[in-house]
Structures are given as C-alpha cells and as structure tokens.
Amino acid sequence: QVQLHQSGPGLVKPSQTLSLSCNVSGGSMNGHYWTWVRQTPGKGLEWIGNIYDPANTRYNPSLKSRVSFSIDMAKMQFSLEMTSVTAADSGVYFCARYPSGGPLPFDLWGQGTLVTVSS
Amino acid sequence: DIQMTQSPSTLSASVGDTVTFTCRASQSINNWLAWYQQKPGKAPKFLIYKASSLDSGVPPRFRGSGSGTDFTLTISSLQPEDFGTFYCLQYYSVPYTFGQGTNLEIK
Numbered sequence: 697q698v699q700l701h702q703s704g705p706g707l708v709k710p711s712q713t714l715s716l717s718c719n720v721s722g723g724s725m726n727g728h729y730w731t732w733v734r735q736t737p738g739k740g741l742e743w744i745g746n747i748y749d750p751a752n753t754r755y756n757p758s759l760k761s762r763v764s765f766s767i768d769m770a771k772m773q774f775s776l777e778m779t780s781v782t783a784a785d786s787g788v789y790f791c792a793r794y795p796s797g798g799p800l801p802f803d804l805w806g807q808g809t810l811v812t813v814s815s
Numbered sequence: 816d817i818q819m820t821q822s823p824s825t826l827s828a829s830v831g832d833t834v835t836f837t838c839r840a841s842q843s844i845n846n847w848l849a850w851y852q853q854k855p856g857k858a859p860k861f862l863i864y865k866a867s868s869l870d871s872g873v874p875p876r877f878r879g880s881g882s883g884t885d886f887t888l889t890i891s892s893l894q895p896e897d898f899g900t901f902y903c904l905q906y907y908s909v910p911y912t913f914g915q916g917t918n919l920e921i922k
Contacts, residue, residue, distance in 0.1 A: 740913060740915050740916065741902055741904075741916075742913070743910055743913070790858055790859075799864050800861075800870075801849040801864055801906045802859075802904070802906075803870065804861075805859060805860075805861075808857075
C-alpha cells in the first residue's frame with residue numbers, strides 16, 4: 697500500500713526558504729504527478745503545483761516565481777522549495793499523489809507539515 | 816482561475832438525517848470535480864471523483880452528482896463519523912482550485 701511521509705522544519709524565518717520533502721513507500725513513483733497543496737488561514741486549500749519528472753513540472757501562477765520542485769525516483773522522494781517566505785505562507789503543507797492518465801485526482805495524501813513563518 | 820463556491824458554509828444535522836452540499840464553478844468544468852472530507856489535524860480524505868464516482872471503500876450513503884458548473888454531494892443516513900469539513904476540487908484546468916469548504920456538524 698502506497699504511503700506518503702513528509703519531513704522538514706516547522707519553523708522558517710521571514711524572507712528565508714521553506715524546504716519540505718515527501719517520501720513515497722510501498723509503490724512506484726512512475727506514472728504519477730507528485731503534488732503539493734497547502735492550507736492557509738488566508739486562502740484555504742491551495743494547489744501549489746506538481747512534478748512528473750525533472751523536466752515536467754506545473755506551478756500555480758500565483759506562486760510560480762517563488763516555488764521549485766525536485767524529484768529523485770531512486771530515493772523515492774520529491775521536494776518543495778519556496779523562497780522569500782512571509783507570514784502569509786504559514787499553514788499546513790501537504791504532499792499528494794495525482795495519478796496520470798486517468799480520472800482520479802489527488803487520491804493519497806501525506807500527513808501534513810505545519811509551517812510557521814516567524815522570526 | 817476557476818472559482819469554486821460552496822454552500823452552505825456550515826450545516827448542523829442529526830444522525831440518520833440526509834444532508835446536501837453544493838459546489839458551483841465559475842465556468843464549466845464538465846465533470847472534473849472531486850469531493851474530500853477533512854477532520855481536524857488530518858489530511859483531506861478522498862471521497863468522490865468525476866463528480867459521481869466513489870473512491871474505493873467510500874460508503875454508498877455518499878452520492879455525488881452534477882456536471883458543468885453545478886454539483887452536489889448528498890450524504891444519506893448520516894453517521895457520527897461523517898462530521899468534518901467537506902471540500903470540492905476542480906481538476907479540469909490548471910491552477911486546480913478548491914472550494915472554501917462546508918463544515919458539517921453532528922447534533
């Protein structure tokens with residue numbers, strides 16, 4: 697059974713970079729879009745973007761200038777970096793699986809990471 | 816971006832009741848709509864895809880319907896574990912967008 701497990705710091709200073717990782721276990725990473733979603737008090741649930749492979753990424757235009765994804769299929773891991781964070785970026789960040797080529801949306805989720813942006 | 820609007824924002828109901836939530840898209844999304852249930856401190860749980868298809872293991876008392884811009888989620892014979900916040904998601908076009916949620920409280 698595929699599971700997603702997130703890791704990364706819960707406290708980030710303003711103007712610094714938020715970095716989170718999501719480890720995939722119990723299945724293959726092939727054939728899926730690996731997704732990041734966040735939940736903030738200001739905007740609710742917000743799709744950040746997804747990565748299929750290192751050359752195939754999609755970002756929410758509202759965050760595109762500050763966000764980048766990476767993926768390492770050998771390590772069964774994908775990651776998020778968000779630069780120049782502010783208090784508005786505080787919230788819970790989730791990784792999720794989005795199966796490609798079929799009707800399913802985000803069907804499996806990580807446990808969530810509470811990120812607080814504060815000095 | 817496609818805006819997703821859910822109503823009501825809060826709903827209070829008793830065990831055994833039937834409840835209906837609505838989700839409206841700002842433009843047609845065909846039937847590329849999903850529903851999720853979220854409980855405090857947990858990740859959203861996937862319930863329904865393509866507006867009306869239940870994910871594996873989701874009880875048949877959950878029913879989704881609609882197409883185009885207007886969608887509904889109906890829960891029949893409400894159970895105590897059905898409380899939480901329900902979100903719709905359009906995955907018709909990027910950026911994918913969620914509704915603001917309907918909080919279902921069990922009386």
